[in-house]
Amino acid sequence: MGPGGEGQMSGAWTWLTDPANWSGTGGVWNRLLQHLGYSLLALAIALVIALPLGALIGHTGRLTGLVSGVANALRALPSLGLLILLALWGLHTFKGDIALLGPAIAVLVILAVPPILSNTYAGIANVDPAARDAARGMGMTGSQVLLRVELPVALPLIMSGLRSAFLQVVATATIAAVVALGGFGRYVIDGLAQQNYSMMVAGAFLVAVLAVLGDRILAVIGHFVISPGLTGRADRRRKPAATTADLVVARGETADRP
């Protein structure tokens, strides 16, 4: 409780290792479920909006202004201010949980849409034209080109957009506690109000751990869903039989060097 940061760090450790703080409505497990619930719900909604939209814009080359203009403008919206604005409107319009949960999820969706949208668009727009032409030449229809060639090739960028969105959403879901919702933000907000700085630090630590762990899990998922042909892993696995040209490619250098 003293002014020294050291005391709060050890206090946070004491707080985290007390089993009483892990059970019940205000316990870590319940707050984890709430925090993940808000984050994943927002991410799912953002995916449903941004993935098809980004894919269509990238595939057709139309409405590209939507990505550079609208999506980037959304990034500039301050989440806390927007949440309070929407919550005041929500309280005026609805009763009960939806009055606050709706605004909180909306704010997180707005945060998650731009990275997913712009990465999906960029990934698809930057697919090698030769690959696209080859697919057409093989007789694929527009949607087949999108689903079988463009999306798989764009997947590394899409996954990185998703990871970026996940990090921002998990970190920002903390502010749901400002409007009386749950999640790890409760520890930060309540800790401040009750001058229980150990709990506050513990809450911030939990958010950080959740963000990093989630990011690693998404990285592992990406490892398996992204085509080996794009990452160079296939080449490395074939190493014994590799030609010199293959090894050069695997090192990430261009094969057509003199």
Added chain:
Amino acid sequence: MTMRTGRRRGLFRTAGLLAAGLAAALTISACGGGSSNPLDTSTSAAASGPASGSAAAGGGKIVVGSANFPESALLANIYAAALTKAGLDASTNLNIGSREVYIKAIQDGSIDLVPEYSGVLLQYFDPTATAVSADDVYAALVKAAPQGLVVLEKSAAEDKDAVVVTKATAEANNLTSIADLAPVASTFILGGPSEWETRPTGVPGLKEKYGLTFKEFKALDAGGPLTLNALLSDQVQAGNLFTTDPAIPANDLVVLEDPKNLFAAQNVLPLIRSDANNAQVTEALNAVSAKLDTATLTELLTKVAVDKQDSAQVAQEWVAQNLS
């Protein structure tokens, strides 16, 4: 690479959130009846320096100051209107700031009179004070007031923390006082600001003085829209609002009585410089206090805060109708 910048952004955001949370909490602690905010640096009165026109006993101009929230400004307008009606020369200097600022202003003579709340003012003058009932607090406050300042008669109007339930909840469970919650507390969720969970005048006090253990405590806000929403939508069955909140009559809420004085008395009363006070001033202000009760103050505050009427106008109308 995207991953690395993404993570850094996440960390920055967490740090930013801490700062934002801090700012939000400070704002929250700054409003609500009679709370003081030591970080409030608005010094409009202090900056104006010692006033040249400090009222001399028996007739100079009386400057009525107020704290920086609507209820205090309204009360200052009422005092000014009452003094004017009594034929005295009164003016106002409103929304000065927190208690730390306007008490300095009244001590240096920048203002002569300010509306106050007995409990918090006593705590300000004497942090060790333990009185809780209206009469005890007032008696202690009269003694604790520093040289040169006096408090006049207290009114029945109080702006303080209260445990509030909906009319339906009150009728279904026969509730008129906090003590009546005893048989139902274990099934009720209590809502209030985060600090209520640990503050002596919150969850611990309710347990100690009334033996109440609620099913759960839900952190909301300090008597604001979150608490109101939670009460009206039955997310909490009992909540913390302030007694003069216009939302209480507007939503037919029931303020539970506090027979054991968990919440110290906060009667509205005038704090005045001794050298600005005289029999005529005392008589005019005591007449206000005699007429003012919590329901009246709530009604007048509703006109200002909800109907957006002019505070000075509301004050003048009330004074014209109620003071002879």
